Amino acid sequence: MLADAQLLLDYASVFVFALTGALVASRGQLDIVGFIFFAVLTAVGGRTVRDLLFGRDVIFWVARPSLILAAVAAAIIVFFTAHLLESRYRALLWFDALALAVAVPAGVDFAISAGYGAIIVTMAGVITASAGGLMRDVISNEVPLLLKQGELYLTAAFGGALAALAFDACGLPHGWGLIACGLVTFALRAGSM
Amino acid sequence: MLADAQLLLDYASVFVFALTGALVASRGQLDIVGFIFFAVLTAVGGRTVRDLLFGRDVIFWVARPSLILAAVAAAIIVFFTAHLLESRYRALLWFDALALAVAVPAGVDFAISAGYGAIIVTMAGVITASAGGLMRDVISNEVPLLLKQGELYLTAAFGGALAALAFDACGLPHGWGLIACGLVTFALRAGSM
Amino acid sequence: MLADAQLLLDYASVFVFALTGALVASRGQLDIVGFIFFAVLTAVGGRTVRDLLFGRDVIFWVARPSLILAAVAAAIIVFFTAHLLESRYRALLWFDALALAVAVPAGVDFAISAGYGAIIVTMAGVITASAGGLMRDVISNEVPLLLKQGELYLTAAFGGALAALAFDACGLPHGWGLIACGLVTFALRAGSM
Known part of the structure; x- marks a missing residue:
């Protein structure tokens, strides 16, 4: 059942990241293929970079290609509804x-489970959460969201990772730490918007 | 002999992609080193990303460094003739x-031979064909060709991949499917220019 | 003792690259988290790409996370002193x-030690030296330093790699070649500024 929850979270995370990619395509008035391009790139970019850096043998979406379909579905939905x-x-x-509030705990969870220390856990959380959106913004030639003034973007990711580490250091259950991580990330990010 | 044809195609593909990189350098009025930089980046970028994502042990140009020389040759030729x-x-x-019409079948061939399903075959074709040009355009600060309105760029790559998959699904020889893939890609792309 | 010198050089290289990243953040008037982001990205970017391309099992900063702290320290120092x-x-x-004059020999050393030939040695030197700064410039939306007219950036890296290869070809001690590589790189780069 835990594996089921994990899998559901994977699809949800891909879907929500894909929505943001498709919305950027919509702002750029691209065609449907452009929507799909940005949706897929944003949806899988961050975790792909994480898989490459931390030596996973198989990239996650190569192991489970249907995640790509979830991103394509998000692109199509945004294509037909964004004007509303x-x-x-x-x-x-x-x-x-x-998406940030899901991706930071996912990255942190991965690194803690793999036995890494605090620095790498923080890096994994921040990279998983930000690399996809960063590529999306760089390619669409916008100022990267994570560098905009007054937007606590990286700070939120950083704060979330620290929360998870703090829970871990206090010997609290791992799952609680991940939930705290997501909540802190979301609160900091949403609070700054 | 098939291996020879494959090798010739590798060099030709690198060379033609390198020409496009050098032409971007030429439009930016860079010096000869800038030509070589963009030629090499564009020539090997797409397939390097593919090799990284799909877990090849050795990147193709590390295994065969003379491909880099083919890209450098293209850069030098363009440097002295572009003004004509x-x-x-x-x-x-x-x-x-x-280059697109060579790279899509190359990516598709790789993924079909490795036993991947339709989604990954399509991804491999599109990524191999587009990542090099995408890096070229992002670094030279141009609007990525693949995102320009009315240019059927990703659509062409996508259509080519579908053609190869369709041939495969009908049980036709693998080689025919790759040729169809290249022709469909080129026809869609050239038709939109 | 050689290993100690190598380690010291690693920290110094990361620190100096991080300074350049933080200075870009300073020019963009980012907050402290933006400083850290650019410092870490620039500090580890080039060698991370090299590790990925040449198949090192573990990325260097994952194996030694305290290098990240060196980059963070550089970011904090620049944050409080850049206005001076x-x-x-x-x-x-x-x-x-x-940083260039340290990174080119580091990349060249890696590739020569791994037994690669001249082409790959040159590629390793240039990639290690330039990929971090390139990502820094692309993300901060500046014209990449390595593409600016009249700045012998890639040329300097290229010249340094050739110097090391020439020393090696003459049978001179490997260490002398690396020192020559660094000096040639620095002389060419500084001379063009």
Whole structure:
């Protein structure tokens, strides 16, 4: 059942990140293929970089290709509904905050489970959470969200990782630490928007 | 003999991609080292990303360094002849279309031979074909060719991958599918220019 | 003792590259987290790419996480002192030249020790030296330093690699070749500034 929850979270995370990629495509008035490109890139970018850096034998979406379909589905949904949104940028920010709050604990969990120390745990959390959005913003030639003034983006990711480490250091259950990590990340990020 | 043809295609693909990189350097009025930089980056970028993602032990140009020399040769040729071209952008588009029509089947072939399913085959074809040009455009601060409106770039790569998969699904010879893949890619791309 | 010198050089290289990243953050008036982001990215980027391409099992900073702390220290120092500098761009250029003159020999040394030939040795030197700064410039949306006209950036890296190869070809001690590599790189780079 834990594995099921993990899997559901994987699909949800890919889906929400893909929504943010598709919203960037929508702001750039791209065609449907452009939506799919940005959705897939954003959805799998961060964790792909993490898998490469930390030596996983098989990249996660190569092992489970249907995650790509989840990203494509998000792209198609945004393609047909984005014009209904009052502010696509606003929606982008909120979905991105949500994705951040899922991705930081996912990265932190991976690194703690693999036995890494505090520095690498923090790096894994921040990289998993930010690399996909960073590529999305660099390729679409926008100022990267994570570098915008007054937006506590990296700070939120950093704070979330610290929360998980603190729970761990206090000997509290690992799952509680991950939930705290997600909540702290989301609170810091949303609070700064 | 098949291995010879494969090898010839590798050099040709690197060479043509390198031409597009050098043409971008030419438009930016860089010096000869800048030409070589963009030629090599574009020539090996896409397949390097593919090798990293799909876990090849040795990156293809590390295993065969003379491919780098082919890219350098392309850079030098363009450096001394680009001023003779009437429109460097036009030449860039045509060489890029040609490179795309070689790279998509190469990526598709790799993934089918490795036993992957339709989703990963499509991803491999699109990534092999587009990552080099994407890095070229992002670094030279141009709007990525693959995101330009009305240019069927990713669509062409996608269509080519589907053609190869369709041939495979019909039980036709693998080689025919790859040729169809290249032709469909080129037709879609060139038709949109 | 050689291992100690190597280790000291690793920390020094990370520190100096981190200074250049932090100076870019300073020019962009980012907050402290932005300083740390650019410092860490620039400090470890080039060698991380090299480790990925040449198949090291463990990325160097994952094996020695305290290198990340050296980069963070550089970021904090620049954050509190950058306003004292007369020209941050000038300082950036000089630190970058210094980092280049350490990174080219480091990359060359790695590739020669691994038994690679001249082409791969040159590629390793250039990639180790330039990939971090390239990512720094692309993400901060500046014209990459290595592509600026009249700045002998890649040329310097290239010349340094050739110097090391020439020493090796003449049968001179490996260490002399690396020192010559660093000096040639620095002389060419600084001379063009």
